[in-house]
Amino acid sequence: MIHLPNDDATCGWYHAITKTPEKPRLTGEQTADYVVLGGGFAGLAMARRLALHAPNARIILIDAQRIGQGASGRNSGFVIDLPHKFSLEHPDPAHKQKLLKLNRSAIDQLSSLVSKYKIDCQWSAAGKYQGAVGERGEAYLDHFEHLMKDLGEPYQHINGDDLSKVLGTNYYSRAIYTPGGYLVQPAALACGLGDNLPDNVEVLENSPINNLSKEHGKWLLHSKHGVVKTPKLLLGTSIFTREFGFLKNRLLPVMTFASWTRPLNDDEMKAYTGLLDWGLTPADHAGTTIRMTADRRILIRNTYKHVDKYGASSTVNENVRKQIQDDHRKVFLARYPQLIDVPFTHSWGGTYAISRNFTNFFGELDDGVYASACDNGVGIAWGTVSGTLLADLVMGEQSESLDDIQHVTGMPSLNPPEPFLGIGVKSRISLAKWLSRSEI
Template identity: 35%
Template sequence: MMAKTFRASRLPAHGAEPGWAALLPARAPTPALDRAITADVVIIGAGFAGLAAATRLAQLDPTLSVAIIDADVVGNGASGRNSGFLIDLPHDISSGNFGVDAATKSRNEITVARSAIELYARLAQASDWGKDIFDPCGKYSVAMTDAGKEHLATYSAKLKALDEPHQLLGAAEIADITGTRSFKAGLFTPGAAMVQPVALVRGIADRFKGSVSLFERTPALSIETSSSGCTVKTPKGEVRAAKVILATNGHAESFGFGSGELLHVFTYASLTEPFAPSLIGGLSKWGATPAAPMGTTVRRINEAAGDRILIRSRYSYIPSIEVGATAMKGAAKLHDRKFADRFPDHRHLKMQYRWAGAMALTWNTVPLFGEVEDRIFAACACNGIGGTKSTAAGIATAELAVGHQSLLGEIFRAFEKPQRLPPRPLVEVGARLNLAMREWRAGRE
């Protein structure tokens, strides 16, 4: 085969530390790679996808030598910047026709999501994690408006068609849970899990030993392929391996993979200062996604210093994959309004932490998956539900790399390839208009 080199055109720049990391004790990262090493498989990226791939490889063949490299420290990338929901049900079954094809698609989405949740459940049991890291408690969807209330009722009907357990809640019932009377309705689904995302990925990374090695603060500068294998160059070393798994989500495009196929979108989160648990009634721990797509996610957590509320809202298209101060400032103002709308009696609470996190979307909402080049496998493009989809992609990619057959692998192999995006000026204008329209449609939700 002809030798090829794929050089990184840029390196990740994640911005402000996520609040999830600020709440945890300091952790010493593993040493950076400073020499040449060999491995059977090298994984680029130590987020949900990369860590899941390494875990699955170790399960399938404990004799495989696996090297994981990450440009940053574990937990500072996109996997530590979400709101900590592992959602087991599809988001969009309440819209459009729900025929046989739609039901099959939904069942496949559920299989993908639950494969990820099952992996974390097994790791939680094996590692004796507490519910502060992984809590299979289910989640709520909440409605601020009559339209949102109708959406939840439609969603409930589709869940019944799938024979999925759930519970519709009236205004008084959801108020007893959230401690606020701002919501008009709610819907509870028991299969989701809530996590502390930075603690979760740190916990997985710190389990590795023996044949799996992790090197943090070790960016991949290039990937070289030849008939003898692959070489991943880093600033002070290199990894020679038979195969490469690219688990860098949107940064796959930095190496030339998925070029012209990936939309780089950021979402934003704010976390309040701690408050006395008695200040706001309801349950001390809960999480709720909005009734309308592109609405506002809310989560209440508790820790030694007190309870906190997380607000996640705002989506922005940023092809440079780096958030600037203007975008952060705009999201912060929106979050303050969203919080005050939901908890009007407690609008005095200040936000202590604010951060942004990247997503990679494709035009036809499929992952960038499979052998994208001889010996190079991709588990990228989360399409906005990274906790489950990225994890499942990592599992399926590991299985593909070693020739293991599974239902999850069949589902991923059946995905279409990502569609090409329109020319850049058109896609930039279109993406921004589309996101703005979707946020406008979400309204108060």
């Protein structure tokens, strides 16, 4: 039995978009020159790039769900250019510059696709605020400032009154603004990309692959109603890569959660007093991420959980879900007490993969099987650039970017066996949450 993706229908971003008709399922016996498994940002980029290199090849992109229903459509929509969290602490400046360049090439690629296909996804060069609440957060901001100076990256201090004019709350004492990141409606972007793939990419939705086998040098992907045979398989399956026996015991499934309000009405906007279309991440990592969307919704994201059974976002039971929603409400009201009458309309979770050494995997896993897996939670930009370059690797296309990505990726470290792993991860998450409590 393998874990199959089965995200529930609670995601606000997915709920808010107009759906296009469902794509066909995998049925019968098929053959393809290339199969891409997984229709998140990584898989979408793989399929697009393969098609560019091989316009006459038959390329099949398969997802267990509809495109946009997985983690790529459930995230907070920060398209991040800067190396993230632990990568920012990397001792080698060249490593960080390569990450920055790779992420920026993803942003350029997405910008041009959004404009070429007129994808209606609130794509915005909004930059990002990193906000501190108290002393501990401010110390993190000081450290972040040093890192920005070392990187040679522009940033701006935003203090007190100026900050509350943007955020509509004086909850934060100070922030650093970096201009290079983008914001997006992630489900709208994923679906828009999926609907505008090159003609020789066939998209098959609602086709969970429950077995992978090999016969006469070709890979066979089996679903309930069909099978597809291919010499080249590209996996954009994130944490589910483990289910096919690859990177087993190296990827860690982490779930994080978000809630959002309905769009504020005109009176509520007056009470809010802040601007539209900004995003703030916490100075202290385990704190709360907030967005005010371009369409007037306030989104709150926090809480990390190690989830053994990550096949369904409903893996978290109703009590835990209720608790998380109540916590989000407290966080919201601590910042926006004037919006007490504005309800949350959706609360959802999603799973992604991290590794203990915060290393991304990129490359060949077996003869004819390739993957980009484990983005450590920065999947929009990283999924896009790593998926693109993975297709280049498969097609033998050399480039400086391909050298760069091979330089900055590696092997995620081995995890200790259960129950030690679960206990270790849970205690680290609890400690981080406690230390970041002022920013939750």
